[in-house]
Amino acid sequence: MSAKPHLSPTQLEMIAKCPEAYRRRYVEGEKIPPGIAMAIGSGFHVGAETNFRQKIESYVDLTPRQIEEAAVAGYETSIAGGISFTTDEVGQGAANVIGAAKRDLADMAFEHAKKQAPDYQPVMVEQPVKIELPGPRDLLMVIDIFDDQGRVTDFKTARKSKKQADADTSIQLTGYAAAVKALTGEAPAESRLDTVIISPKKISRQVLSTQHGDGDFVALANRINAVNGLIQSGNFPPASPGAWNCSQKWCGFFSTCRFVNSERKSLAERNDQ
Numbered sequence: 001m002s003a004k005p006h007l008s009p010t011q012l013e014m015i016a017k018c019p020e021a022y023r024r025r026y027v028e029g030e031k032i033p034p035g036i037a038m039a040i041g042s043g044f045h046v047g048a049e050t051n052f053r054q055k056i057e058s059y060v061d062l063t064p065r066q067i068e069e070a071a072v073a074g075y076e077t078s079i080a081g082g083i084s085f086t087t088d089e090v091g092q093g094a095a096n097v098i099g100a101a102k103r104d105l106a107d108m109a110f111e112h113a114k115k116q117a118p119d120y121q122p123v124m125v126e127q128p129v130k131i132e133l134p135g136p137r138d139l140l141m142v143i144d145i146f147d148d149q150g151r152v153t154d155f156k157t158a159r160k161s162k163k164q165a166d167a168d169t170s171i172q173l174t175g176y177a178a179a180v181k182a183l184t185g186e187a188p189a190e191s192r193l194d195t196v197i198i199s200p201k202k203i204s205r206q207v208l209s210t211q212h213g214d215g216d217f218v219a220l221a222n223r224i225n226a227v228n229g230l231i232q233s234g235n236f237p238p239a240s241p242g243a244w245n246c247s248q249k250w251c252g253f254f255s256t257c258r259f260v261n262s263e264r265k266s267l268a269e270r271n272d273q
């Protein structure tokens, strides 16, 4: 008997932005190599995970240099699996882009080690949780970290600061909170979006705090029901024309998408839009 399929917060976020992109990735199974920003995020998470896993028992952080090395190793593994470059990045030269991203990641991992890591005593790290649902798909997620103060946290890297609404409405954080409730019987005391932001001039940390409770879980369940209906229908509409994510930079399917006209594709190839 085949395993029951699942949805994840990542899938729910993708289908909310563009059902057609979801169809190509999860129905057709087309895998597009990650962009350089995603490789940075992967490396950053490896650095944090490496530290927090051992901290559950040791109660002591690894040194900033050790966390940085783990992050860079994770980044290099991600790069070795293949990267999608934008037209602009191809113009800069792949080696230059990879090198600059590696330096940025090292700086961000160092910031994580100095500013973020000391704030957390983890209880669970990269904890997979499956919530069995009555519909055709379960909900599967991996909690970054749940700590001894009852907080669930999503660590991010970014080029600019986030808005409070990004934390309040985060499907990822809502899913993590639902997972904690499923595991412990109680929703987390706090949900956090903890971001290291790098710009050409400075590197900084931004913490956005919120709470997710029963009202959010009902809304998430309604979203899952709607997504199940959409998948069942087989009709996957495209993103809104002009949406920020419907561009060569943010969508790996852009150059082959049947919903983007050929002139826009050619223009994007020339201008890297």
Ligand code: SF4
Residues within 6 Å of the ligand: 018, 020, 021, 238, 239, 245, 246, 247, 251, 252, 253, 254, 257, 258, 259, 260
């Ligand atoms: S190019 Fe636009 S419409 Fe096509 S899959 Fe990507 S986001 Fe969706």
